[in-house]
Amino acid sequence: MEQKLKILLVEDEEELVLIVKTFFQDEGYDVRIAMNAEEALVTLEKFFPDIIVSDVRMGRMDGFQFLETLRAMPEKKNIPFIFLTIMDDRQSVERAAKMGADGYLTKPFDVEDLHDKIKKVLAKRK
Numbered sequence: 168m169e170q171k172l173k174i175l176l177v178e179d180e181e182e183l184v185l186i187v188k189t190f191f192q193d194e195g196y197d198v199r200i201a202m203n204a205e206e207a208l209v210t211l212e213k214f215f216p217d218i219i220v221s222d223v224r225m226g227r228m229d230g231f232q233f234l235e236t237l238r239a240m241p242e243k244k245n246i247p248f249i250f251l252t253i254m255d256d257r258q259s260v261e262r263a264a265k266m267g268a269d270g271y272l273t274k275p276f277d278v279e280d281l282h283d284k285i286k287k288v289l290a291k292r293k
Contacts, residue, residue, distance in 0.1 A: 171197040172289070175214065177207045177221035177233065178251065183274075187220075190278045202226075204233035211243060218269075218285055223252040223259065234266050247288045251281065 174191055178184050179202050188198045199214050201207035203226035207219070219237070223230035230250055238244045249270035250263050263271045269288045272281055 171195055172218070173197045173199070173214070173216040174285070175199050175201060175207060175210060175216040175219045177201045177204060177219065177225070177230070179203060179222060179225045187278060187281065190282070194282065204228035204230065204236070207233060208236065211237075215243075216246060218247040218249065218289060220249045220251050220281070220285070223250055223254050231262060231266065234263075234268060238267055247292055249281075249284060249288060251276065 172195075174196050176184060176187055176198060178187070178200070184200055188200060191198045199210055199216065201210050204221070205226060205228060207221070221230045221233060228236070230252065234248055237246065237248065247269045248267070249272060250268050251272050251274065252259070253274045255273040260271050269291075270284045272284055
């Protein structure tokens with residue numbers, strides 16, 4: 168049996184979490200949810216995802232700080248990372264690219280587009 172691909176979704180919008188989680192579980196993914204970056208860091212102590220999809224605006228630690236923290240962790244620094252955010256300004260997109268994000272998708276979005284982006288990022292990393 169093929170092992171399920173694992174996604175960590177870091178998002179505080181409950182409705183969006185439900186939509187994304189349901190879609191990817193139906194596609195056969197193992198999806199874990201964290202409502203903020205701090206919760207994601209705790210989840211990462213026991214769960215090693217194939218990819219992380221994270222909002223930017225959330226809690227005390229924003230998505231950029233979360234990515235920066237992740238990239239400083241030797242055992243986690245190579246996990247592919249996609250931002251999913253309402254922030255569509257050029258500065259944010261460029262900042263994400265400079266920090267090593269593998270993708271940047273703006274809200275509102277189609278869950279199929281997120282799925283395509285995840286597949287492309289994971290294919291590139293193989």
